[in-house]
Amino acid sequence: MKTSTRILARTRSTRPQSMVARVRRYLKIKRSLGFEMESTGLMLMHFARFADRRRQTGPLKSEWILAWATSNSSHSQRYQAGRLSAVRCFARHCAAEDARSEVPAARLLPAPQVRKQPHIFSDGEIKGLLGAARHLHPVYPLRPTVYATLLGLLACTGMRISEALGLTLADVDLSAGVLTVRRTKFRKSRLVPLHPTSTAALDAYIRERDPHGDMPRSRPLLIGGNSQSLPYTTVLHTFRRIVRQLGYRSNGTMHVVRIHDLRHSFACRRLLEWYRHGVNVEHAIASLSTYLGHGKVTDTYWYLTGTGELLATVAKRFEQFAGKATSEGRPT
Numbered sequence: 001m002k003t004s005t006r007i008l009a010r011t012r013s014t015r016p017q018s019m020v021a022r023v024r025r026y027l028k029i030k031r032s033l034g035f036e037m038e039s040t041g042l043m044l045m046h047f048a049r050f051a052d053r054r055r056q057t058g059p060l061k062s063e064w065i066l067a068w069a070t071s072n073s074s075h076s077q078r079y080q081a082g083r084l085s086a087v088r089c090f091a092r093h094c095a096a097e098d099a100r101s102e103v104p105a106a107r108l109l110p111a112p113q114v115r116k117q118p119h120i121f122s123d124g125e126i127k128g129l130l131g132a133a134r135h136l137h138p139v140y141p142l143r144p145t146v147y148a149t150l151l152g153l154l155a156c157t158g159m160r161i162s163e164a165l166g167l168t169l170a171d172v173d174l175s176a177g178v179l180t181v182r183r184t185k186f187r188k189s190r191l192v193p194l195h196p197t198s199t200a201a202l203d204a205y206i207r208e209r210d211p212h213g214d215m216p217r218s219r220p221l222l223i224g225g226n227s228q229s230l231p232y233t234t235v236l237h238t239f240r241r242i243v244r245q246l247g248y249r250s251n252g253t254m255h256v257v258r259i260h261d262l263r264h265s266f267a268c269r270r271l272l273e274w275y276r277h278g279v280n281v282e283h284a285i286a287s288l289s290t291y292l293g294h295g296k297v298t299d300t301y302w303y304l305t306g307t308g309e310l311l312a313t314v315a316k317r318f319e320q321f322a323g324k325a326t327s328e329g330r331p332t
Contacts, residue, residue, distance in 0.1 A: 016057035019048040022237070026093050043086040060091055066104060081111035100139045116281035117252030118264040125248060125259045126155050126265075130241045140225035142209060147238060150222050150230070156198045158266030158292050160184070161259055165230055169210070170217035174203050192291065235259070267292065267300065 023044045030037050032288040037044075050068045069084040084104060094101035121129075133147035142276045153164050171180040175248055177199040179192040194202070209215075209223070239259045248257045274281050289300040 019051040019056065020045065022167070023048040023090065026090055029093075040086045040089075043083055044090055047083075047087050047090075059098050060094045060102060062091075062102040062104040062108075065091065066108065069109060077109065078111050081109040084109050085111075088118055088180060096114045116254050117206065118254055119248075119250040119252050119257045119261040120268055121155070121262060121265040125246075126151075126262075129155075129242060129247050132246055135244075136238070142223065143225070145205055145208055146222050146224075146230065147235075149202065150235070151239075151262070152198070152201060154262040156195060156267065157192050158270075160263065161232065161235065163293070164290070165220075165222060165232060165235065167221040168217065169206070169215065169221055172202060172206065174199055174206070181293065188293070190290070190293050218237075263292070 027037050027041050027044065028296075047065070047068045051064055054064075056064050065084060065087045069080050069087070075083075087106060088106065091101060091103040095103050129151050130148050133151050134144045136144045136147055138144055150164055153159060154161065155181075157164075159178070159179075159181065163184055166182070167179065171182065173180070177196065178193045179194065180189065181192055182189045184190065209221075219227075222230050224230045224234065232311065236259060240256075243257045250257050252261075254261075267288065271281065271285075273285055285300060286297055289297045292300060294300050
């Protein structure tokens with residue numbers, strides 16, 4: 001009896017693991033180290049199910065990963081390359097455990113770097129957004145004020161939508177005019193100073209939200225009808241409906257006006273103001289990168305779009321520089 005039990009246990013231990021089980025174990029390790037692995041985790045589980053349906057077991061093969069990455073012909077080359085990249089990290093982990101596992105080459109699939117130009121909001125469009133938000137149907141009494149505050153915050157700080165939705169009352173320091181954004185995209189926290197007008201608007205919202213000042217500071221700043229945090233999907237649905245109502249059309253190469261375009265617009269408008277005031281942009285861009293919570297300054301450059309107004313301002317500044325250099329006899 002004991003012998004048969006040992007044989008059964010040995011059989012179970014040597015039975016090949018499903019790809020889903022292997023991916024789950026990998027994700028558990030990564031998340032224990034502090035990685036969120038949200039979108040990558042979804043991709044990996046999709047690949048694992050694909051492999052298990054094909055009964056692909058044993059050492060990982062590059063051809064399996066390539067077949068999955070290119071399985072949908074409607075996906076762009078860039079997206080297919082992204083799928084391949086997501087599984088390469090898992091493949092390296094597998095190769096460390098079993099040298100027979102293969103890691104596909106990094107550039108096995110081409111990934112053209114095509115930057116689609118986002119919509120850049122004008123002053124009038126931002127005012128239109130806030131006005132439409134204030135006239136939303138009050139499904140719950142605070143709804144119009146909540147959305148006007150949310151869109152105003154995104155426009156004047158350039159925060160990510162997830163960061164704004166994650167704010168609590170404790171994260172708002174009205175006396176200092178500063179927001180604390182915690183555990184952001186790169187798992188870092190940062191301080192976001194506010195303009196006095198933004199601080200005043202936020203103060204008015206909090207007084208309406210918490211008139212007696214007795215609400216726990218751990219409560220969400222921006223709330224839905226159940227007094228919990230606003231759901232991300234609900235915000236996107238409401239934003240799109242407002243945009244359609246206002247008849248806004250993208251002025252970039254994106255097909256639609258996105259809520260993330262408020263972040264792009266903030267970065268471009270900040271750059272425009274610096275050029276207008278003669279600020280050394282090459283030095284100031286590092287401050288903007290920190291303010292936006294980027295991991296590196298090149299990420300901030302990716303956000304900048306050459307609008308007509310910005311290019312005209314830059315050209316005027318260059319003309320002034322060139323004229324001054326010529327008058328001083330310096331080569332231009």
